[in-house]
Amino acid sequence: MKLTRLSLILTLSLALVMAISTAAFAAQAIDSGPVKGDGRSDYAATPKNTTTTYPGGIYLEYDANGVAKDIHSNYQRNTDACASCHATHTAVGASLLQWANVTDTCNACHDGTITTTYDVVYGDFANGTRTYGGLFGGTTEGPNSLSKHNVGEVNIAAAPGGNSAGKADGFGSEWGKSFECSSCHTPHGQGRNFRILHPDVNGLATINRVKGETLTSPDNLVFSSLKAPWLYGRPYNSSNFSDSTHTAVYVNGVKQLTGFSIDYKTGKVTFTSPPTGTVTAWYVPSFKVTGDVANKLTANEKVTYKEGFNEFCGACHTDYAALTRGDGKRLTGVYQEAYRHAFGFNYSSGPNKKGLVFSNNAAKSMTNEFTCMTCHVAHGADQTWWTDWKTKSGWEGIVSGENAGSSALKRLPNMATCESCHEKGKGDYTY
């Protein structure tokens, strides 16, 4: 009797064990099948492609076609991805941005924790290759002195050579705003600039709004402007129209509300039936910065600067801008006058130019334009960066750090950016 009971218990528990292991086995065997997704939710560099529209892209509708869609195609529209930078999901407008979080949001991916893109904190990418932009993180102490654009910590008005009063004026309209990654880059890629640089940096484009240009028509229906692309996102709203940032179309001086459409990318206005009379437009032409990135995100990445860099940096550092080209013999500057070095010229012959980078500006027929980028990096620099910087050949001797107060985002420490051309002494010479 006892024995029967024992074997019974044994058999029952055996059955239980089997049941559990079958369950475990079945669990293993069940597979959710192929991984789902729309094919673009990885963070690999998006192939340059001018025809495909990636449904997950961050590009806005008006930019949907014909754009070299190579950036940020990993954002997803049907999630709350927009909310990380915009306060509400129902209506998105410039006023609803949560500015304070933009820089942190950028660095959720650009801090080295996503290795298929650039780490702007350490200034490199996956295989340790240095970025052209320099670095935001690094050693601040001693001669290794890091200097950087202090995003998230100051207002744009803090820019040396800018309007320290912080009020909008004829040179910029965002002086009073917080200085963020998005002051220089537009995450949506408006304007199709090099490195998604902002087409309205410090309100430069808004200030240069075209107030009534007569558009020419090839066929009575389509009227075009040469100053394309136009900036979008300024609602075409009659009640709000007096706002100085909006786009508007007039026929014989009468503002049109219906019967036409605008292609912001090409600056073309198409009417549904041919209008009689003169067509004029008020619009904001995008500010252009161009350049090329070859072998993107590989060890051989090579950046070529083209147009717009002096004006770009000069949008905030107004006094140093090319608009007031200095020549060392007269005073220049908007807010503060000083004798300033000439730049914006072509430097095709002369000494070595070691470690400096010139722009290939076809628009100005210059192959070696001397710009802000010649001596400065965009994000920041410290000793480790100088040690690694790839075009410093000839300056290999440079091992020391910076001896002045700030290393001023320079491509090379101390006087090296000057000695590259003037060759009065060793690059390491201090001030």
Added chain:
Amino acid sequence: MAGIIMEIVQKGWPISRIKKFIYLGFLLVAAIFTVLYIVKTNPINYVSDKLPFTLGNEKPRFLFSIYGSGMNGGLSKPMDVTFVNDRIYITDTGNKRVQIFDRSGNSVGLFGKAGNKAGEFKFPYGITGDSEGLIYVSDMRNANISVFDRAGSFVKILADNKQLNKPGGLYISENRLYVSDIAESKVKVFDLNGKKLLEIGKAGRGKEELNSPNSVSVEGNRVYISDSGNDRVQVFDTEGKYINTLGFENNSKTSMFVNPRGIGVSGGRVFVASKVTSYVFALDQNGQKIFTLGGMGQEDENLALPNGMFIDEEGRIYIVDSANQRLVVYQN
């Protein structure tokens, strides 16, 4: 069932009848699993969904936040957290150190400083503890894992840049240390002496492939890996065999996560921090969303770019709220 057993025990059935009964039982079990297999239902999920200790739809309760000690300058870009030795350890990444708090959130110390020598940090990231109370910290930029005692004195380097490239999240289970190597896009498994036992995944975007995995968490036989650069979580078994993928609900084509980071498992729920959307998702075992915590903001129950996460044995959920520079604690 109990009744039948009582009857058997009391009356003493003949062996043949018992045998018959057992065979019948076997048949029944086999039939049930065949059916479950055919309809592709995971029997474990099926059962665990029915069990009383799963928590239904009730949300965890917010307890408190830790902003770090004022004296020590608070937290700066914190990245990860663990609970061990009755202490909360947070990687205070921006300040290149680790801060220690008691269970109520009072500061009790800190350790580490900037540098690349043994015991120093450049980018302290993942943090975990073993059964002896030792603390393991990965450094994404120094490419190593350092071990500290419970008070924060440096003990040794467990694995260095020969074994690791960009170590991120850490997790210890059954004396095995799981490390997500962000640059190599795999999870490496070590014993606690630093000997590599196994690698899970490889770089890519297909099934079983990973892109910049930032975090790993183990529950029983399941290894949950946040496949951050592919916006999903992939689940493997402890021997590295693929089980399934989380993030895609009801055959949706796009994931509910954007840049997923910390993962925690508790009470039959899987919690995943979706960094860029600032939500923590709670999923059931089938990967269906039950509810979310957070949402971008600065209030108690908001989150701003949540990163690391840890759930302790009492169901406390520790979420590193990186852009709010704090740790938020919930009770599951």
